[in-house]
Structures are given as structure tokens and as C-alpha cells.
Amino acid sequence: MDETYDVIVMGTGLKECILSGMLSVSGKKVLHLDKNTYYGGESASLTPLDQVYQHFGKPEVGDKFGRGRDWNVDLIPKFLMANGQLVKLLIHTGVTRYLEFKSVDGSYVYKGGKIYKVPADEREALASSLMGIFEKRRFKNFLQYVQDYDENDPKTFKGVDPSMSAKALYEKFGLDANTQDFTGHALALYRNDQYMALTSLDLIKRCRLYSDSLSRYGKSPYLYPLYGLGELPQGFARLSAIYGGTYMLDKPVDKIVMEDGHVVGVSDGKDTAKCSVIVCDPTYAQDRCKKVGQVVRAICILNHPIENTKDAQSVQIIIPQNQVGRKDDIYVCMVSATHNVCAKNYYLAIVATTVETDNPEAELKPGLDLLKGVEEKFVSIVDLYEPLDDGQDSKIFISKSYDATTHFETTCDDVLDLFKRITGEDFDFSKVKHTDVEAVGE
Amino acid sequence: MATGIPSFKVILHGEYGVGKSSIFRRFMNDTFTQATGKQSTIGLDQCTRTIDLGSQNVKLTLWDTGGMERMSFIGSSYYRGAHAALLCYSVNNKDTFSILSQYILDIVMNAEGAKIFLCGNMTDQLGPEGSEGNAVTDTDLDQFMSQCQDVLSGVYRVSCKDSSGLEEMFRDMARVLHQDTMSRMTMRRDMIRPGDTPEREQTTEKKRCC
Ligand SMILES: Nc1nc2c(ncn2[C@@H]2O[C@H](COP(=O)(O)OP(=O)(O)OP(=O)(O)O)[C@@H](O)[C@H]2O)c(=O)[nH]1
Numbered sequence: 190m191d192e193t194y195d196v197i198v199m200g201t202g203l204k205e206c207i208l209s210g211m212l213s214v215s216g217k218k219v220l221h222l223d224k225n226t227y228y229g230g231e232s233a234s235l236t237p238l239d240q241v242y243q244h245f246g247k248p249e250v251g252d253k254f255g256r257g258r259d260w261n262v263d264l265i266p267k268f269l270m271a272n273g274q275l276v277k278l279l280i281h282t283g284v285t286r287y288l289e290f291k292s293v294d295g296s297y298v299y300k301g302g303k304i305y306k307v308p309a310d311e312r313e314a315l316a317s318s319l320m321g322i323f324e325k326r327r328f329k330n331f332l333q334y335v336q337d338y339d340e341n342d343p344k345t346f347k348g349v350d351p352s353m354s355a356k357a358l359y360e361k362f363g364l365d366a367n368t369q370d371f372t373g374h375a376l377a378l379y380r381n382d383q384y385m386a387l388t389s390l391d392l393i394k395r396c397r398l399y400s401d402s403l404s405r406y407g408k409s410p411y412l413y414p415l416y417g418l419g420e421l422p423q424g425f426a427r428l429s430a431i432y433g434g435t436y437m438l439d440k441p442v443d444k445i446v447m448e449d450g451h452v453v454g455v456s457d458g459k460d461t462a463k464c465s466v467i468v469c470d471p472t473y474a475q476d477r478c479k480k481v482g483q484v485v486r487a488i489c490i491l492n493h494p495i496e497n498t499k500d501a502q503s504v505q506i507i508i509p510q511n512q513v514g515r516k517d518d519i520y521v522c523m524v525s526a527t528h529n530v531c532a533k534n535y536y537l538a539i540v541a542t543t544v545e546t547d548n549p550e551a552e553l554k555p556g557l558d559l560l561k562g563v564e565e566k567f568v569s570i571v572d573l574y575e576p577l578d579d580g581q582d583s584k585i586f587i588s589k590s591y592d593a594t595t596h597f598e599t600t601c602d603d604v605l606d607l608f609k610r611i612t613g614e615d616f617d618f619s620k621v622k623h624t625d626v627e628a629v630g631e
Numbered sequence: 632m633a634t635g636i637p638s639f640k641v642i643l644h645g646e647y648g649v650g651k652s653s654i655f656r657r658f659m660n661d662t663f664t665q666a667t668g669k670q671s672t673i674g675l676d677q678c679t680r681t682i683d684l685g686s687q688n689v690k691l692t693l694w695d696t697g698g699m700e701r702m703s704f705i706g707s708s709y710y711r712g713a714h715a716a717l718l719c720y721s722v723n724n725k726d727t728f729s730i731l732s733q734y735i736l737d738i739v740m741n742a743e744g745a746k747i748f749l750c751g752n753m754t755d756q757l758g759p760e761g762s763e764g765n766a767v768t769d770t771d772l773d774q775f776m777s778q779c780q781d782v783l784s785g786v787y788r789v790s791c792k793d794s795s796g797l798e799e800m801f802r803d804m805a806r807v808l809h810q811d812t813m814s815r816m817t818m819r820r821d822m823i824r825p826g827d828t829p830e831r832e833q834t835t836e837k838k839r840c841c
């Protein structure tokens with residue numbers, strides 16, 4: 190590995206693979222390493238099921254839950270917003286052709302111990318049992334306003350100053366606390382209530398992302414790839430390879446070599462690969478990161494769908510923090526054999542939240558209670574890291590750990606921000622030109 | 632776009648340097664280059680061709696490895712949804728041949744139900760009878776085939792340099808794959824490929840940005 194590269198990327202998690210792909214496409218010579226024998230790092234999907242048991246230090250079960258090979262278990266569950274940034278990245282880089290997706294069946298929100306389908310348009314709002322009759326009308330007016338809103342056309346502001354706070358906008362429409370809860374958390378997908386002080390424009394944009402995503406393929410605004418999220422980093426790794434990126438897995442990195450305060454290479458103990466830039470996840474540069482919190486996740490195997498979801502084969506449930514007296518939301522994601530992630534008649538549910546107490550597992554209780562009996566449960570508490578600096582001096586650019594959100598918007602924000610810091614410019618999608626030839630027939 | 636033509640994903644597989652990208656290039660635009668190594672593989676992704684079987688048109692989409700087999704594992708996603716794998720070796724390099732059973736295992740594990748075709752490349756380089764050296768002999772091939780009889784759906788010998796055997800191979804693969812689906816029609820309908828899949832009927836005339 191004693192060659193010279195423009196960039197060495199370490200870790201094959203989703204963020205690193207997207208960056209590796211974008212950098213290769215931009216003409217950089219990229220070496221991409223991983224200490225593991227598989228692609229994906231923390232965003233891998235483990236298969237067969239025994240690998241999950243091994244990962245959590247439990248004795249193997251073989252084919253106890255259907256054929257072990259049919260399982261692809263995400264360590265970090267997330268869904269793609271159909272109109273979100275990751276889908277745009279997939280389309281514009283051509284990576285979408287390596288993957289297949291299906292819609293997620295349902296999107297639900299928790300209120301007073303029960304779950305309700307998230308009403309996303311005026312018609313659904315009027316039919317929902319989530320609100321009383323007068324509240325429905327107010328909410329309908331709010332949705333209508335959001336739909337008609339055009340950032341570039343002040344007429345559509347209808348007298349609202351875009352810098353007005355989200356809270357003030359709610360008050361303008363007279364929405365009650367419950368409606369504010371599911372609007373902010375299940376539609377706008379804020380993780381806590383700090384957004385109330387942010388601009389109403391941000392709230393409106395997020396609500397629009399939800400409804401635009403919903404209108405794309407129906408059912409819910411979410412997509413999920415067949416065979417699990419682990420397919421995503423692999424797709425971007427292929428993109429990188431096709432543009433000349435070199436891949437080495439199972440490659441322990443001994444140390445990052447520095448000179449005059451900036452990186453000059455990576456050593457495996459024997460050889461040094463030279464480079465002027467490093468991109469990596471926090472596990473490759475612990476000493477340059479700070480801990481910013483913890484996430485607790487419980488991966489659960491069920492033998493039944495979740496109650497009151499009309500037997501949905503895949504579903505997201507958001508438990509807004511206010512509803513259970515917390516600061517951060519609790520998320521439940523469930524997928525099943527329709528997405529080729531588990532054996533027939535089983536369901537894979539993951540409950541996750543940001544840790545607030547000394548007893549993280551107990552914090553998941555409202556989510557776990559919704560599952561009504563699990564066959565198996567794997568609980569993990571992971572530290573979240575962020576880089577200490579922006580990498581401009583050291584030229585070591587470190588991604589943030591994956592947060593508790595169940596979609597990829599924050600993931601993409603980090604990736605696009607990193608790309609800009611690394612190259613000094615935005616990614617130019619017109620550089621994507623690989624073969625997608627439909628050769629003429631004989 | 633959505634023609635009713637049956638369409639098959641075929642992945643190239645085999646050791647580096649056996650000529651996978653060369654086969655890909657012959658398939659794509661019937662060209663050949665002496666260039667070798669990582670650099671020569673850049674840009675090759677996948678290519679679709681319609682093959683006329685007389686009674687029926689069939690689409691083959693051939694996938695190159697992107698050179699990912701050079702230093703590391705190719706990753707499970709390459710295999711997903713493959714209807715067939717074209718397993719390549721060089722007829723004058725035994726090593727590239729003896730490793731094939733390992734590749735077959737990978738294919739069976741990762742692309743369940745995929746048909747496997749065997750392709751010996753570089754037949755132009757075979758010396759005269761008796762000068763085999765490191766070449767793969769007929770006996771080697773017979774032995775291998777008897778070991779994995781049921782697994783192989785076709786065995787070919789080609790040369791990308793003088794282009795012999797290639798068109799026949801592509802056509803034969805298309806024929807075998809088509810016959811196979813005729814005997815068990817399976818269609819997947821609810822798959823979504825963002826950017827490709829037509830979206831739900833729009834009720835409002837909103838502009839989309841991508
Ligand atoms: N003489 C001869 N040379 C060939 C033939 N096919 C390929 N080659 C040469 O063999 C070398 C390797 O071919 P590639 O097509 O790059 O092989 P590959 O399997 O794609 O290799 P990687 O992508 O590097 O793993 C090139 O120099 C080709 O020109 C053939 O039929 N005859």
C-alpha cells in the first residue's frame with residue numbers, strides 16, 4: 190500500500206462511502222480502507238442472523254427464527270425520505286441503479302398511549318381521530334398554508350414574516366399542544382422541542398419535505414432498500430471503484446502520519462500510503478473527537494406485526510417527547526420479509542432514542558410496550574462523537590456519529606458539509622458520466 | 632422504457648486480469664484494448680443489449696466488477712438480483728481456474744438461484760498441442776465439470792483479442808436464461824427505483840426539482 194493518493198478514506202460507513210464516491214467522481218485518487226472484513230462499519234447490515242448474536246455476545250441460534258441467511262439486520266435503522274437529500278444523491282450519482290427500494294407501509298405517531306396514522310394532507314387530517322372537529326379545521330388550514338407556501342413569492346406568506354418563530358406560527362393558526370406535537374415531531378421530524386424558537390420557514394420546509402415525499406410513491410414518505418441499509422454504502426463504494434477508487438478491507442490502520450501539523454499518510458505498521466487528506470469516521474481518530482451524547486437502541490425480533498397498524502409489513506412510529514415526559518423523541522422502525530431483511534413471518538423492530546438518564550434501556554419502555562411481546566432483544570448503548578475541529582489545519586476530516594433520527598437528512602447534511610470543507614466547493618453532479626449504455630440491438 | 636422484453640442481470644466474476652473488462656468491452660461496443668490494470672477498468676459499470684433470439688427479443692445487462700475484486704471483497708450488493716454469473720478464467724493460467732470453486736460458493740450464497748456460466752478467455756494464446764505449461768487442459772475442465780455438473784448452465788471458450796466465441800456465448804446465455812424463465816414466470820412489480828420508477832399519479836400540478 191506504499192503508494193501516493195490524494196485522499197485516504199477510512200471506514201466504509203455510509204458517510205465515508207458517499208464521500209469516497211463523490212471524491213473519486215471529482216477526479217481525486219482515493220484509497221478506501223476498512224479495519225473490518227465487511228463493508229458498512231456501523232451502517233452495515235449483519236447477516237446471517239448468527240452474526241447478530243455474535244455481535245451482541247450471545248450464543249448462536251442457527252435457524253431458530255427461520256433461515257438464518259434470510260436475515261439482514263441493520264445496526265442503525267433509518268428510512269429514506271422519498272424526496273430527501275439521500276434520494277437526490279442516489280439519483281444524481283447513478284447509484285440508484287445498484288439498489289432496489291420499496292415504500293414503507295405506514296407512518297404513525299403516538300398520543301396518550303395509542304398510535305395514530307400521521308395525517309399528512311387535508312383529506313387525511315379531516316378523517317383522523319387524532320384531533321377534535323374544530324382542531325381538524327385549524328390543522329387543515331395550517332396544512333393548506335404550508336402547501337401553498339412559496340419561498341420566492343411573498344404573496345404566499347400571507348402576512349407572516351418568514352423569520353417569525355415556529356411557535357408563533359402555531360399560535361397564529363391556533364393549533365393546540367397535541368397538534369403542535371405531532372406536526373413538529375412526526376411531520377417536521379424534529380428530535381426535540383428546541384425548534385420552537387427556530388424560524389417558521391424551517392418548520393414549513395420540513396413539513397413540505399414530508400408531504401412531497403409522501404406524494405411520490407404513496408403509502409408513506411419513506412423508502413427502504415431491499416436487503417437492508419448495508420446495501421447503501423456498498424452502492425457508493427462501487428461508484429468510487431468505477432471512478433478509480435481502490436478498496437482494501439480487513440486492513441488495520443496503525444497510525445496516521447503527521448508532518449508540520451497536517452496529515453501526510455497512513456501506516457499499517459509496515460508500509461505508509463501517502464496522502465494529503467484523510468476522511469474517516471470517529472473510530473479511526475478517537476483522539477481528535479469529543480463525546481457529545483449517547484444513543485440507546487433495542488433491536489427486537491417479533492413474530493407478529495405491530496398492533497393497530499393494519500398489519501403493516503413496515504412502519505415507523507414516532508413517540509413525541511412531550512407525550513412521555515422526555516426531552517427527546519423515541520423512534521420505532523419496523524421492517525420485515527417484504528424488504529428481504531428477515532425470514533417469513535418474522536418482523537424486525539428497532540426502538541431508539543437519545544440517552545437522557547442513567548438507565549437508558551428503561552427509557553425505551555414506551556416504544557417497547559408498543560411491540561407487545563418480543564422473541565429476542567439486543568440492546569446497545571453507543572457513544573456519539575463529533576470532531577474537535579473542522580479539519581482545515583490537520584486535513585483530517587472526521588464525520589459525526591449517526592444520531593438517533595430515523596431518516597438520513599442529518600446524515601446528508603454532514604456529508605455535503607464535509608465535501609465542501611474537503612474540496613472547497615460544492616459537488617458537481619455533471620461529472621457523473623459512467624456507462625449506463627443501452628447498446629443498440631443487433 | 633417499460634417494454635415487455637424479458638431482461639436479465641448477468642454479473643462478471645473471476646480473478647483479476649482474466650479479461651472480465653475485456654469481455655465487457657466486447658459486449659458493449661465490440662472493442663479490445665491491451666491496456667491492463669485498475670486504470671483500464673475505470674468507467675465500466677453496466678451495459679444492456681437487446682439480443683434477438685428469432686422468436687423473441689431478450690435483454691442482457693452485463694455488470695463489471697469495477698475492479699473491486701483486486702484488493703478486497705466485492706460486497707454482497709453486486710450479487711443482488713443477478714439472474715446469472717459469468718465466471719471467467721484465463722485458459723493459460725491454471726491458478727485462475729482452480730480458484731473457481733470458491734467463487735461458485737460466493738455466487739450460490741449471495742445470488743440465490745442465479746445460473747452460472749463458465750468462460751475460458753484468451754484462447755488465442757494457447758500454444759500448439761503438447762505445450763500446455765500452465766494452461767488449463769481439457770482434462771482439468773472435464774474434471775471440474777463433473778464435480779459441479781448441476782451448477783453450470785453453459786461452458787464457453789472465447790478470445791477477446793480475436794473476438795472468437797463471444798457473440799455465440801452472449802446469445803447462448805440469453806437463450807438459456809429466457810428458456811429458464813419461460814418455465815417459471817416470476818415478476819416483481821412493487822419495486823421502486825428512485826429516478827426511474829414512474830411516480831404516483833399527481834393530484835396537484837407541482838413542479839419537481841429532480
Ligand atoms: N491475448 C489476449 N489478451 C487478453 C484477452 N482478453 C484480455 N486480454 C488482456 O488481458 C489483460 C487484462 O484484461 P482485463 O479485461 O483488464 O481483465 P479484468 O479481469 O477486467 O481485470 P481487473 O479488472 O483488473 O480485475 C489486458 O491487458 C487485456 O488486453 C484475450 O482474449 N487475449
Ligand SMILES: [Mg+2]
Nearest residue numbers: 651652672698
Ligand atoms: Mg476489469
